[in-house]
Amino acid sequence: MIQGVSIYEILTVTTLLFFIGIYGFITRKNLISILLSVELILNSVAINFVVINKYLYPDMLQGVYFSVFIIAVAAAETALAISIIINLYRLVTSVEVKATETMKF
């Protein structure tokens, strides 16, 4: 628990972080930056878990553990995404989102 900082303030920050991530996801043109935005989202969630655990239910560590798993899974996810992006780059020499619009309607 941080002195002088209430849970509301932290949650506001994480929520902002979450929506910044989403904004980034929707607007970035580069696949890598989209991936970064995803990380933002996941991080906001991870912080949420820790904060809620710490501020509200400090006697059990459920939230903290959860955040650890989120980080781990996020890593795997990123690795996989990057590998696919690399493969895509090999095929079309681009990491722009535009390169992934061949299938539609």
Add this chain to the structure above:
Amino acid sequence: MDFSSLLLMRHEFILTALLLLMIVAEIVVSEQNKKNLVNFGVLLFAIHTAIGLLPLADGVLFGGMFKTTVLTHFFKSVLNIGVLILLLQSADWLRDKVVSQQKATEFFMLIFSSLLGLYFMISAGDFLMFYIGLELSTLPVAALAAYESLKQKSSESGIKLILSAALASGTSLFGITMMYATSGSLFFDMMTITASNLTILGFLMFFAGLAFKISLAPFHFWTADVYEGAPISVASYLSVISKGAAAFVLMILLFTLFRPLESIWVNLMYGVALLTMFIGNLFAIRQQNLKRFLAFSSIAQAGFILLGLLSVDQLGATTVIYFIMIYVFSNLGAFGVVQAISNQTGKENIDDYDGLYRTNPKLSLVMLLALFSLAGIPPVAGFFGKIFLFTAAASQGYYLLVFIGVVNVTIALYYYLLVVRAMFLRKSENAIPYFKSKWMMKLGLTITVLGILIIGMYSPLYEYIFEISNLIFKS
């Protein structure tokens, strides 16, 4: 601690063992025998499926994180059979196209891990286990979607899936944090859900993540693109196994954990069901590519499943499970035929099927049965699945929704008949020539056909599900 209690995780352990065995085999088996690895994998999974059918005690593990009941056991077996059929249908493709790229074993490993993830998701007793299961089931499929690394579409499909999935799971997790904040626990049994705004917000965001996996509108957009780009087996897996499991989990959660929010989510299901049916059907009407076509069709099917959820009782639960089971067989039948033909000729468009019946009558008949089952035409199973879902919805007085549902069945029948039209009504100069499928494909299709023909009319099965779905409401 008594390690024998770990036997409750029999499904999971065996599957993990298979995974490892495949790795070992990949290392041990020589280059020229690699083709047999495919047979080996299928055989192993068949054994696993057979063992899975043995009875299993109910129980709880890891302090409530992992639960197994007759119901989950039963459903895992349904998934097993589905995957087995899928593997049988994919065997030819693996042997002919994939082994040469040294990637056959990976296919098995990825599918197995994804299935493992689904097991965990189904048996989850808390949100952590649930999350792990969810991610474990999604990530390998993303890899599989991008499996054909030489095709741009495949990579595109993979990237679309993984990005959308990440967003969905992020949203879902955010929702979970909200619920964690209000209820004080992540264990399902210890959470006390009350209809406060924050809980509802959490629930809705969580639901979005799960709806993504079931491809309910408006969270479904990834579906068609991913199915089209991914190898057929993967599309098939996504549309049948992964979707079925997710729908099952959604039902369990709604009926138990989120029961206090019933007044909220019933309306939600109503609206989403409507939207999903219409969106799925309207998009399906104008598809040419069969994979895309089946993608939208499976979206519409998901909409129907929600009808069963409206009846929060044994009837609703039974009809949903029953429908999912039937859907597994029907959709696998359709994908199997697409797979068989695509392997042989590379053709995946509806027009390519013109005159198919005159050259390949048996395949056409399988397709016909599968499509009729999807459309809900008696006496094949799909009819019973659908009509029972409608019955469930009607039991709560949602007659208007049932009516709209059946109207959607009619729209759906239209596009299913377009395929039938191509196969049966049309004549074509360059119809797909006659070919003989290999025995595994034949076996796979035969099982689906038997399933389609028998399950619907075989009432003891329904009654069995009815009995075990009672468990959901026990606690």
Add this chain to the structure above:
Amino acid sequence: MDILSLFVTVPVLTILFLAFTKNLQQVRIVSLTGMLVQLGMAINLLFAYFRERAVNTDIMVFTKDYVWFESLNIHYAIGVDGISVALILLTSIVVLAGVFISWKVADLSKEFFISLIVLATGVFGFFISLDLFTMFVFYEIAVIPMYLLIGIWGSGPKEYSAMKLTLMLMGASALLLVGILGIYFNSNADGGALTFNILEIAQVNIPFEAQRLFFPLTFLGFAVLGALFPFHTWSPDGHASAPTAVSMLHAGVLMKLGGYGIFRVAMYLLPLGAIDWSTFFIVLSSFGVIYGALAALRQNDLKYINAYSSVSHLGMVLVALLMMNKTAWNGAILQSLSHGFMTALFFALIGMIYERTHTRDIQKLGGLLKVLPFISATYVIAGLANLGLPGFSGFVAEMNIFVGAFENADLFRRVATVVVVSAIVVTAVYILRVVGIMLMGPVKNEEFNNLPASTWFERYGVYLLLIPIAGMGIAPLWLSDMILESLTPFIARF
């Protein structure tokens, strides 16, 4: 195996045998045998029914009940009364005639006969069912083979017609399903268990509100199949494109499911709803009677004429059903039977004419009586039967309808009755128009002078249909009394 289940079993066995046939000859023999057995059983059932009826006063006889889906209380419950026996007889005759008429189908013949018999199975099952669920299953089974039958073996814009027909009928079944589920979930109104069983539901007092809501749904669901105006448009296109035997079966038998369903389900189970809604539906259906007749007046395609004629005749069935008395109902059932035979005969003859002349446009035909005496003479007979000439079945049916309809003394029903009766004039006009243009007059086309005469199988098919038409027309008493007697439980509900 009980006497009724055989009616479903035999066609299924026939289908199984057909699946293993090797050549055209075998296909023909197997289907013919199967359907002959079916007809034999139907005749046997008729006599068995009379014997049983003498000692058994239950509403339904030969009842059997097997539990199917226990938790939903779905049963495979079967049983017959005079009405269903008569319709079963109709079906078996028309199907057999259809097999005869389709003797020459060579393209995918095995599939053709299989689809045809699947359709028949559905119809038979529908008529013996006492359980709404089972009934619905059979209903759908009967409808769907139409798509393939029209689509594959049809002519003209067959894909369009087949699709239209299938979709409209399936759309109708949407209404029907809602109606049936509505009945089901109201079947515990008196405190019992939910049930699909017709006889059990008939004991229950379903609340008026529910009846008023579900009657129109159930009625419309069936009435689309019964070609109720304005939901009849699938029928002209569908019939025009369908191959001969399919038109026969469809108009002759399948459309009867509509009237039968309305009677057995909508009206029997929801009598209050029926009374409440009767005005509206009488308006629609009596308008349909005259509308169909007038529309038939301007058609040049034989099948269209016949299709509109069916709209008109089946409109009479619906009107009669809504007139709420035994005489009219008797007429409705008789009309169903009579129309079944007549229209099947018509379509059979049209098929023969088309096969020989390759046109169905009456303006291009002429003087056929001279070149195709057998077919033409039969056509004249069918036409006369159709316009309600005494001595043929149509007269018996129509008179029952008229007398029954006239039993209602209020002005509205009087007007409806007059409108319906006036159709006999228009019917005469359009029938004679065809006879005059197509059969009489000079031979218009030189090539017609050497058309092949009718073959033995065609003749058998025709005789098979002619005999009941005349039989019903000459000696209607046994049949009409058999039906009349079965109507008692129905009238008790009103």
Add this chain to the structure above:
Amino acid sequence: MDFTYTILIPLIPLAVFLILGIGSLKIKENVAGIVGVAGLLTSTILSYYTAFQYFFNVGKVNGIYQTFVEQTRWMNFTDTLHIDMGVLIDPISVMMLVVVSTISLMVHLYSRGYMHGDQGFTRFFAYLSLFSFSMYGLVLATNLFQIYIFWELVGVSSFLLIGYYYTKPSAVAASKKAFIVTRFADFGFLMGILMIGYYTGTFDFMTLNNPTALQDLTSPIMQNAGITFMGFSVITTALVLIFAGGAGKSAMFPLHIWLPDAMEGPTPVSALIHAATMVVAGVYLVARLFPMFYFVEGGIALEVVAYVGGFSSLIAALIALTQHDIKRVLAFSTMSQIGYMMMALGISGYGDVDGLGFTASMFHLFTHAMFKALLFLGAGSVIHAVHSNVLQDMGGLRKYMPITNITFLIAALAIAGVPPFAGFFSKDEILAAAYESNQLLFWVEWVVAGLTAFYMFRLYFGIFWGKDTIYKHTPHESPLSMTLPLMFLAVVSAIAGFVPFSQFISPDLVGYTTHIHMNIAAMSVGVGVLGIAIAWIMYKKETNIADKISSAFGFLYQWTFRKFYIDELYLFITREIIFKRIAQPFAWFDKKVVDGTMNLIGNSTVDASKKIKGLQSGKVQDYAFAFISGVVIIVMVFIYFMN
């Protein structure tokens, strides 16, 4: 006395019909002729035997003719309403049996010669048998529904026989017209039957024709008579409607238009059906229900009958003046004479001498059947010889066809009402009855009598005298098979008038005696002779008086020649109004609006599918946006709107 055997009278022709009909392509002409004639001969003998037994042996008990009914249940409608099939033996049905048998037998015999060598000979005889069967059934009917059934059957036999030469478009059109017009009339008939059935609770003639019950408004059959429809009792309305049916079949104005065209059929058919038997079915129907017509509401319905009959006879006689086709002249003459009969029924009273109109009508029906059949058969003989039926092609035939000439003359004298031929007696009774009850109608009929004599002799002189036409093939007398019936009928026409009809037939079934009404007889014979005389002047030798007169009355002549344009009116109504203005729009409406709506539903679904395809843009970010929007929307909805 058991009259059950009379059931054989209709059944024998039915059997013959079935035999000849089924084997129509295989049975040879000779066999068909013999079978047909033999069958009908049997029926005829039975009919005569019945007549003899009935009138002279067993019919009369205590001075009243009994009614014998043998019937069996044919179909049940309700508890009270049902159709029976059976035979009803009473004076008029027995009289009709005799008429039908006689004429039909003669026509059968005649046809063996007339139709000799025709391709459809067997078919023709089959149709004749069918007709005989139906007509017998009609005559013997015990109830309204039975009569309706056979009514329709005679209609269809008439249709088949008119259209016998089916390759001839005019014959086809005529047969259609006949059937449709009578069908239209039957619509009224049927409505009438339905009303009678509903309001009286029975179709049975015996119950309906009970004078006591009819006069008692509380009796079961009259209890609903108080219900009114447009100011009249429902029963009256029903009777008028039934009469409409009769008017259709009997070619009363305005439903007569089919009769002249029906002459397209072979001439023996015209003689049998369209002169002697079927067309008088309407008269028979009214006679059958006479007590009802008379007693219900003071006979309003009967007045309708009288005026329609009178008007029709006048119209028809006027038209007959100007026609050239000899069969059409005869057809209009038939119409005119049936008008007489109708009128007579219409003005008749009930009981003893008051029933003279009824008796006269039946009497005239009887005599008219004989001489009109004779006229037609004679005309047939002429046509057979000349191969034309237009008056202009004929003339001077008396030299070639002596027997035909004499017999035709006898028939013409009979119809003109010259004593002592049959027509004189029956016409005299009719006029006498009319004189008693309705002066207007009497004078109308008196004029018609004159017109009849004129046009018949115009015909006679035109055919057998007049100009000496040069024929391509010299006409010669018809064979014996044709002349024999002519001679037989001529004898009957000559002597039938002396039958004391009123002894046998009266509305109340009690016989009475009549005598010649000298003053009326003198008037009618006078006007008849006047007509003959004018015809003599105009047509005995070839003169141009006729042309002069016709051009002098140009406008009126044209009107009558075109049959008062009634055909054109009908054509206008059917073609222009019903076909073009009603049926055509219905067909259009069905195709465009009803069907269009269904197609629109389908197409708009497909269109909707096209319109929304942009949603699936292929851009993963759009999908994400949709995903998030979805979340936001459901959150908004469920947290802010539904909570």
